Amino acid sequence: MRRLFPVTDRTAPAAAPPPEARPEARPSGRSEGRSEAPVNLVDREWTLDELAEAYAYPAPLTTPDAPAPSDAPHRWLRANMVSTLDGAAQHDGRSQAISSDADMRIFGTLRGLADVVIVGAETVRLEGYRPARARDAFAARRAADGQAPAPAIAVVSASLNLDFSLPLFTSPLVPTLVLTGAAASPDRVRDAEKAGARVIVAGDGPGVEPDRAVTALADMGLVRQLTEGGPRLLGQFAAAGVLDELCLTVAPLLTVGSAQRITGGPVLPDPERFALAAVLEEAGFLFTRYRRI
Numbered sequence: 431m432r433r434l435f436p437v438t439d440r441t442a443p444a445a446a447p448p449p450e451a452r453p454e455a456r457p458s459g460r461s462e463g464r465s466e467a468p469v470n471l472v473d474r475e476w477t478l479d480e481l482a483e484a485y486a487y488p489a490p491l492t493t494p495d496a497p498a499p500s501d502a503p504h505r506w507l508r509a510n511m512v513s514t515l516d517g518a519a520q521h522d523g524r525s526q527a528i529s530s531d532a533d534m535r536i537f538g539t540l541r542g543l544a545d546v547v548i549v550g551a552e553t554v555r556l557e558g559y560r561p562a563r564a565r566d567a568f569a570a571r572r573a574a575d576g577q578a579p580a581p582a583i584a585v586v587s588a589s590l591n592l593d594f595s596l597p598l599f600t601s602p603l604v605p606t607l608v609l610t611g612a613a614a615s616p617d618r619v620r621d622a623e624k625a626g627a628r629v630i631v632a633g634d635g636p637g638v639e640p641d642r643a644v645t646a647l648a649d650m651g652l653v654r655q656l657t658e659g660g661p662r663l664l665g666q667f668a669a670a671g672v673l674d675e676l677c678l679t680v681a682p683l684l685t686v687g688s689a690q691r692i693t694g695g696p697v698l699p700d701p702e703r704f705a706l707a708a709v710l711e712e713a714g715f716l717f718t719r720y721r722r723i
């Protein structure tokens with residue numbers, strides 16, 4: 431993996447690359463550095479620790495236990511999605527076919543940094559979601575940041591048509607959350623709670639209101655938020671103006687057909703504008719990171 435566009439301060443004076451980062455050290459040289467010098471183009475495998483540094487959430491975030499300066503963001507919602515060159519967000523109904531090993535490393539890193547993973551019910555149903563794992567690679571970092579050993583999964587559903595006998599609900603490390611509207615079926619709410627899930631009402635009707643959902647999670651101290659879609663849920667976060675960052679993997683593939691894009695829903699009257707924060711590359715896959723302006 432190599433860095434094509436730095437996350438570090440682009441205005442910082444160019445640092446001399448460490449000896450092992452010189453181009454002749456490829457493919458095992460280091461790619462650290464504050465400049466856009468060739469040091470950033472050195473190709474090698476990044477450790478999970480380095481990926482965690484590169485993808486760190488902005489700090490400080492305000493939590494109920496740790497107040498931060500008043501201008502600090504109260505919470506941060508990032509999305510992680512993968513798309514083909516022609517905009518497909520799935521192939522044969524799933525995203526696995528358009529992903530890669532490096533994409534999965536970044537997927538795991540983003541989970542390793544998050545307090546909560548917010549996901550639409552259809553993605554849970556189609557992708558067979560399981561509870562998030564506690565991983566040694568992130569244990570010390572999470573403990574130091576006062577995080578649970580693994581992120582909670584928060585499933586967004588109006589129908590609550592979910593299989594509550596699955597491990598996602600019955601045996602997660604951290605209780606799974608179910609976000610729904612006030613009109614949700616009381617029987618299904620009871621089934622969810624009986625399975626061990628915590629149900630959070632974040633909408634007055636059948637559905638969840640995106641801004642209420644992210645605020646409710648932040649009020650529980652879950653301020654480092656990650657959504658893994660799917661497209662219909664992500665479209666609502668974007669439309670509500672609560673999406674702070676998009677970690678978009680561009681897969682070097684064409685699938686043609688009529689697959690969903692990474693967002694779905696009614697067109698926005700004014701496009702949301704994002705600025706590029708970083709680009710990594712491996713095997714032709716681009717791992718982009720955009721922040722809302």
Ligand SMILES: NC(=O)c1ccc[n+]([C@@H]2O[C@H](COP(=O)([O-])OP(=O)(O)OC[C@H]3O[C@@H](n4cnc5c(N)ncnc54)[C@H](OP(=O)(O)O)[C@@H]3O)[C@@H](O)[C@H]2O)c1
Binds near residue numbers: 557639662690
């Ligand atoms: N390329 C990628 O990175 C990526 C990522 C994730 C998923 N995917 C793919 O995307 C597809 C699934 O995505 P999708 O867009 O069809 O579905 P989705 O966004 O995962 O889930 C839609 C469902 O979420 C619930 N939901 C969404 N908004 C809601 C709201 N405001 N209030 C209450 N419930 C709400 C509803 O569940 P109920 O029906 O239960 O009410 C709705 O049917 C799959 O093929 C998956 O493989 C791709």
